[in-house]
Amino acid sequence: MKIKNIKEKNFGKKGELTTTQLVTIIVLIVSFIVVLFLFFRLNLGETSNKEICRNSVILRGQAGIVAGPLDCRTNYFCISGGRNCEEITPTATVNVDPKNKEEIMKALAEEMADCWWMFGEGKVGYADRNAFNDVACSICSIVEFDERVREEAEPIEYRDFYDYLRTTPKSSTQTYLQYFYDVNSLNSLEEGFNQTLGDYLDETLDPGKNYVILTGMSQGYFFIHWKSKHVPIVIMERDAENYEKIGCDIFLTKA
Numbered sequence: 001m002k003i004k005n006i007k008e009k010n011f012g013k014k015g016e017l018t019t020t021q022l023v024t025i026i027v028l029i030v031s032f033i034v035v036l037f038l039f040f041r042l043n044l045g046e047t048s049n050k051e052i053c054r055n056s057v058i059l060r061g062q063a064g065i066v067a068g069p070l071d072c073r074t075n076y077f078c079i080s081g082g083r084n085c086e087e088i089t090p091t092a093t094v095n096v097d098p099k100n101k102e103e104i105m106k107a108l109a110e111e112m113a114d115c116w117w118m119f120g121e122g123k124v125g126y127a128d129r130n131a132f133n134d135v136a137c138s139i140c141s142i143v144e145f146d147e148r149v150r151e152e153a154e155p156i157e158y159r160d161f162y163d164y165l166r167t168t169p170k171s172s173t174q175t176y177l178q179y180f181y182d183v184n185s186l187n188s189l190e191e192g193f194n195q196t197l198g199d200y201l202d203e204t205l206d207p208g209k210n211y212v213i214l215t216g217m218s219q220g221y222f223f224i225h226w227k228s229k230h231v232p233i234v235i236m237e238r239d240a241e242n243y244e245k246i247g248c249d250i251f252l253t254k255a
Contacts, residue, residue: 049073049091053118061124070126072118072253075141077213079107081148087210088144098152104207105156105164108143109176112233115140115213116180122230127252129219135231137216137248142238145207156205162186180233192232197245200234210238216248 053072060070078085081098094110096103119138120126127136145153165176166186175184183189186201193200205211216231236242 049075050114050118054120057118057120057124057126060126061120070138070252072138074139074253074255075111075114077111077141077143078146079104079143079149079207080146081152083146083148085144085146088142090144096149098149101154101156101160102164104149104153105161106168108161108205108213108235109165109168109170111141111143112213112235113170113176113179115215116233119215119217121179122182125217125219127217127219133218133229134249135216135218135247136250136252137214137231137243137246138253139212139214139251140253141213143211143213143235150207153207155207158201158203158205159186161205162189162201196231196247197234200236203236205235206237211235212238212242214246214248216246 053070056071060068076088076091078088078090078093080093080095082095085093094107096107098104115138116122118140128134162177163186165180166184168176170176170179177183177189181189181192183192190201213233213235214231215233218229218231231246234246
């Protein structure tokens with residue numbers, strides 16, 4: 001009788017241990033699935049590339065003259081109404097309602113904010129120092145609209161877009177316009193643009209075309225001092241003529 005009781009007791013312990021193991025395995029599987037879901041949902045690869053870029057910009061600014069190349073890659077940004085962008089292979093996609101102009105402007109503003117953050121927010125001297133004041137440009141993003149957005153979205157006047165930046169908070173303390181350009185009005189902004197881009201604010205964002213988001217800077221020798229000059233962050237049609245307007249001599253970002 002004692003032997004039988006011992007066997008039954010041991011059998012019960014084994015059964016309890018097996019149940020615990022099964023529960024543990026199920027929890028691990030579910031956790032793994034959740035991690036995978038978050039990885040693809042949040043596009044962590046893209047975030048990592050942007051962080052890598054910013055870190056290399058900061059390190060280069062701290063290193064001064066002796067510094068390696070930047071580790072920054074162009075983001076291929078698809079603004080989608082539910083279809084695929086055909087001319088680029090997107091590294092990031094944002095879904096919008098093609099008829100909702102504010103959703104499109106929000107997507108563009110956020111992508112511009114990422115670019116400005118990656119390249120030091122106008123506070124870091126990351127370009128090579130030279131005596132010729134060469135302008136080093138960085139193409140943060142190539143922007144394409146999918147077929148549905150091209151067909152259904154209305155063109156956006158630049159002044160409307162920049163007025164959106166003026167009135168829309170990026171954070172609790174500043175608007176997008178203040179964050180990008182440190183000004184509060186379009187008049188002040190236009191004075192700065194006219195020095196390099198002329199009638200930039202009189203143009204139109206056409207969803208039927210592809211655009212680039214870029215910034216840049218130069219570090220040249222002025223009398224006995226190094227002088228840094230930052231190119232304001234802009235979004236413009238993707239063509240060689242616009243690069244010439246800014247005066248891009250070299251490009252720092254990788255394809």
